[in-house]
């Protein structure tokens with residue numbers, strides 16, 4: 814199923830189990846990620862793979878993870894050699910959703926504004942149209 818990349822991460826457009834609004838700016842060369850494993854794969858090295866890598870918290874979407882996700886996605890999107898981006902999780906979980914420990918004082922809209930790639934306002938107004946040549950693919954299951 815081909816799904817517009819950015820649309821998948823927009824809360825109003827994505828199926829609940831794909832709700833991950835990401836951000837992006839990845840410098841594959843030399844960037845160190847704490848919460849992600851970022852690689853180029855495939856025979857032509859044209860598939861960007863982003864694996865959520867915070868298994869102790871079931872890959873909860875803390876600010877650090879989301880900031881890194883934005884960086885990684887942006888960098889892949891800016892890379893003309895990347896034709897697809899795959900976002901995947903860990904062995905036990907794709908992601909346990911918003912970080913309810915770190916953001917316990919935030920309400921749902923606040924989490925969206927703080928953690929997700931497009932703002933709630935952009936999502937609601939449909940301003941976050943896809944401008945990328947990449948397709949995003951999600952692999953895994955929300956808990």
Ligand SMILES: C=CC(=O)SCCNC(=O)CCNC(=O)[C@H](O)C(C)(C)COP(=O)(O)OP(=O)(O)OC[C@H]1O[C@@H](n2cnc3c(N)ncnc32)[C@H](O)[C@@H]1OP(=O)(O)O
Nearest residue numbers: 869870871873874909910911912913914915921924925956
């Ligand atoms: C944008 C809005 C949203 O996303 S709303 C949804 C927010 N997410 C949740 O409410 C899920 C909360 N988590 C759970 O209900 C459970 O963890 C579970 C059902 C997803 C899995 O249960 P299980 O028993 O298998 O694991 P643990 O509960 O022991 O969790 C392991 C470890 O991960 C930490 N953790 C889990 N989910 C989150 C989270 N969303 N944010 C932050 N941390 C999370 C959990 O606290 C455990 O850590 P530990 O240090 O061992 O206490």
